[in-house]
Amino acid sequence: MLNRFSAVVVAVLAWHAGAFAAPSPQHETPQDQAPQNQASQNQPLQNQPLQNQTLQNIYGRTHQNLDGRWHYIVDPYETGYYDYRRKPYDESEKGSGGYYDDRQPKDKGDIVEYSFDGSPTLAIPGDWNSQDARLEFYEGTVWMRQKFDAAPKDGKRYFLYFGAVNYEAHVYLNGKKLGSHKGGFTPFQFDVTGKLAAGSNTVVVKADNKRHQDEIPTVSTDWWNYGGITRDVLLAEVPATYIADYKVQLAKGDARRIEGYVQLDGARKEQEVTVTIPEANLSAKVRTDANGRATIRIPVKALRYWSPEDPKLYGMTIAAGGDKVSDRIGFRTIETRGRDILLNGKSTFWRGVSLHDESPLIPGRLRGSGDMRMLLQWAKDMNCNYVRLAHYPHSEEMIRLADEMGLMVWAEVPVYWTISWQNPATLQNAQQQLTELVVRDKNRASVVVWSIGNETPVSEPRNAFMFKLADTVRALDDTRLVGAALEVHRKGNEVTVEDPLADKLDLASFNEYAGWYWASNKDMLDFHFNIPYDKPVMITEFGADALGGFHGDADTRWSEEYQDQLYKNQFRMLEAIPGLRGMTPWVLVDFRSPRRPHPYFQDFWNRKGLISQTGKRKQAFHTLKAYYDKKQQQYQQNKQNQQNQQN
Ligand code: GCB
Numbered sequence: 303m304l305n306r307f308s309a310v311v312v313a314v315l316a317w318h319a320g321a322f323a324a325p326s327p328q329h330e331t332p333q334d335q336a337p338q339n340q341a342s343q344n345q346p347l348q349n350q351p352l353q354n355q356t357l358q359n360i361y362g363r364t365h366q367n368l369d370g371r372w373h374y375i376v377d378p379y380e381t382g383y384y385d386y387r388r389k390p391y392d393e394s395e396k397g398s399g400g401y402y403d404d405r406q407p408k409d410k411g412d413i414v415e416y417s418f419d420g421s422p423t424l425a426i427p428g429d430w431n432s433q434d435a436r437l438e439f440y441e442g443t444v445w446m447r448q449k450f451d452a453a454p455k456d457g458k459r460y461f462l463y464f465g466a467v468n469y470e471a472h473v474y475l476n477g478k479k480l481g482s483h484k485g486g487f488t489p490f491q492f493d494v495t496g497k498l499a500a501g502s503n504t505v506v507v508k509a510d511n512k513r514h515q516d517e518i519p520t521v522s523t524d525w526w527n528y529g530g531i532t533r534d535v536l537l538a539e540v541p542a543t544y545i546a547d548y549k550v551q552l553a554k555g556d557a558r559r560i561e562g563y564v565q566l567d568g569a570r571k572e573q574e575v576t577v578t579i580p581e582a583n584l585s586a587k588v589r590t591d592a593n594g595r596a597t598i599r600i601p602v603k604a605l606r607y608w609s610p611e612d613p614k615l616y617g618m619t620i621a622a623g624g625d626k627v628s629d630r631i632g633f634r635t636i637e638t639r640g641r642d643i644l645l646n647g648k649s650t651f652w653r654g655v656s657l658h659d660e661s662p663l664i665p666g667r668l669r670g671s672g673d674m675r676m677l678l679q680w681a682k683d684m685n686c687n688y689v690r691l692a693h694y695p696h697s698e699e700m701i702r703l704a705d706e707m708g709l710m711v712w713a714e715v716p717v718y719w720t721i722s723w724q725n726p727a728t729l730q731n732a733q734q735q736l737t738e739l740v741v742r743d744k745n746r747a748s749v750v751v752w753s754i755g756n757e758t759p760v761s762e763p764r765n766a767f768m769f770k771l772a773d774t775v776r777a778l779d780d781t782r783l784v785g786a787a788l789e790v791h792r793k794g795n796e797v798t799v800e801d802p803l804a805d806k807l808d809l810a811s812f813n814e815y816a817g818w819y820w821a822s823n824k825d826m827l828d829f830h831f832n833i834p835y836d837k838p839v840m841i842t843e844f845g846a847d848a849l850g851g852f853h854g855d856a857d858t859r860w861s862e863e864y865q866d867q868l869y870k871n872q873f874r875m876l877e878a879i880p881g882l883r884g885m886t887p888w889v890l891v892d893f894r895s896p897r898r899p900h901p902y903f904q905d906f907w908n909r910k911g912l913i914s915q916t917g918k919r920k921q922a923f924h925t926l927k928a929y930y931d932k933k934q935q936q937y938q939q940n941k942q943n944q945q946n947q948q949n
Contacts, residue, residue: 797832844872
């Protein structure tokens with residue numbers, strides 16, 4: 303177990319550093335089923351090209367969408383996976399026997415104790431908890447089946463891609479296992495070249511969302527453990543030699559140079575590659591090396607830089623041999639200088655809000671771009687220029703919308719609370735999820751921070767674990783800031799951050815619940831912050847629960863007035879911090895949580911939303927907007943003053 307995971311992460315990092323082009327699989331592929339494709343035949347399993355990587359920009363490729371209604375079978379005892387001696391059917395000599403066989407009785411005397419055809423269906427993408435009342439609190443295995451037609455062509459490669467399955471997925475195509483994947487929020491794919499039937503095909507997924515101490519996240523979180531296939535399922539078709547990955551962004555802190563790479567996979571690795579950005583009049587021709595890799599460097603004279611005020615995206619095309627892929631890319635620099643955050647060289651204040659990947663209106667995980675646009679628009683209505691996508695990777699589409707709508711993004715992995723710090727496999731898992739996130743979103747200008755975790759309590763083992771995550775993410779991408787939502791420490795009335803991890807981060811970023819979990823509206827202003835870092839201070843969370851429509855005075859917990867007053871008090875407290883450069887109050891919308899059982903005020907909802915369960919704005923929504931309007935004016939004025947001084 304351990305060795306497998308270690309090898310994976312080392313391979314991924316090395317691949318990103320351009321060391322070699324053939325890392326080991328990120329997910330498990332059964333030993334006896336090496337993919338039948340040109341490039342990988344006769345190679346040992348650990349050298350399967352790109353099994354660890356999802357295709358860059360899958361939505362920009364020829365693909366078939368396998369979403370829709372999938373038949374499902376609830377399997378709390380995992381009868382469809384283990385035989386009665388608790389041995390997995392898919393590890394038996396025959397390899398068959400599980401529900402993935404999708405059997406029909408051969409004749410009237412045959413015994414088959416399940417039937418996908420006779421079972422109900424779920425909308426995919428979509429969690430199961432919100433689609434079947436019996437499954438609201440369910441944590442365990444559900445099998446899902448979809449049939450689709452394919453017409454595989456010679457000389458093409460095919461990938462079966464999952465945007466996210468929570469948490470552990472085992473995937474079978476036409477009765478044969480493709481492999482498995484852990485981690486509920488990041489994409490994975492299987493090379494199915496040579497495995498697709500011409501005509502009807504069947505894909506079966508066993509998804510299991512049971513929580514375990516050693517996993518990422520661990521057993522305790524404050525969000526609903528939505529299970530299932532929560533993002534798109536796609537079948538991509540690419541040429542035999544294809545553009546597997548690319549990065550096209552401005553070089554670290556350099557607005558005058560685009561820097562990145564192109565990675566090809568397939569038999570003909572050495573090719574001429576053309577990168578063009580027609581609207582900016584930029585292009586480059588490079589040649590990939592024997593590993594299929596080429597570095598891109600394009601000097602830039604004039605560009606409209608991406609920013610929330612002007613979220614300019616440029617059309618970009620990469621062509622290599624018979625493959626071609628187009629994307630829309632924004633260019634911006636992001637860096638810190640002392641306590642300032644510089645976006646395109648200018649000091650900014652991040653007017654943010656935190657949000658979960660959950661819709662209050664259609665229960666469950668966000669299912670499509672309409673839901674996503676709605677949430678991001680709500681943030682913009684509050685005059686936000688920034689969102690914290692808590693506490694795990696949100697979908698690729700969400701990040702693309704943020705690019706388009708002009709919202710900077712804090713992107714996070716679910717390293718949350720009490721992780722098994724001393725378990726090396728847990729660390730490998732966290733590194734893997736972080737890698738999958740960076741691999742997917744590295745071309746999105748909106749992403750300005752990679753966050754490596756939330757409220758992880760200081761201890762030696764935790765520090766060692768988190769330091770490694772910080773190193774991992776910096777090795778993957780040096781062009782963005784690295785953050786984590788740290789905890790505060792109180793000494794009398796002084797609130798501080800004492801965390802060696804802060805030294806590894808670009809931001810002094812922390813959660814603080816003044817006025818809610820400690821102190822109240824009456825006495826919170828007696829506290830003051832002393833943040834001992836010469837870094838931008840980012841308040842990653844503060845907030846108070848308020849039941850939408852419940853009114854009282856500013857001292858009455860759960861009332862809109864209490865929440866509103868707490869926000870006003872917070873602004874007074876926080877404004878006194880010299881390095882304050884932004885915040886993401888907790889949270890945009892009420893969200894479901896099994897930790898919140900109060901029958902009247904909560905009913906299994908965390909009520910810290912600025913918008914209620916029914917989509918109604920609470921008082922504090924308007925208060926935060928007014929504060930952000932003021933901050934925006936203040937920073938615009940500063941910019942103006944600076945310009946006047948320069949002229
Ligand atoms: C936190 C957590 C967040 C919770 C929030 C709360 O500190 O980071 O996930 O939901 O507090 O409401 O308690």
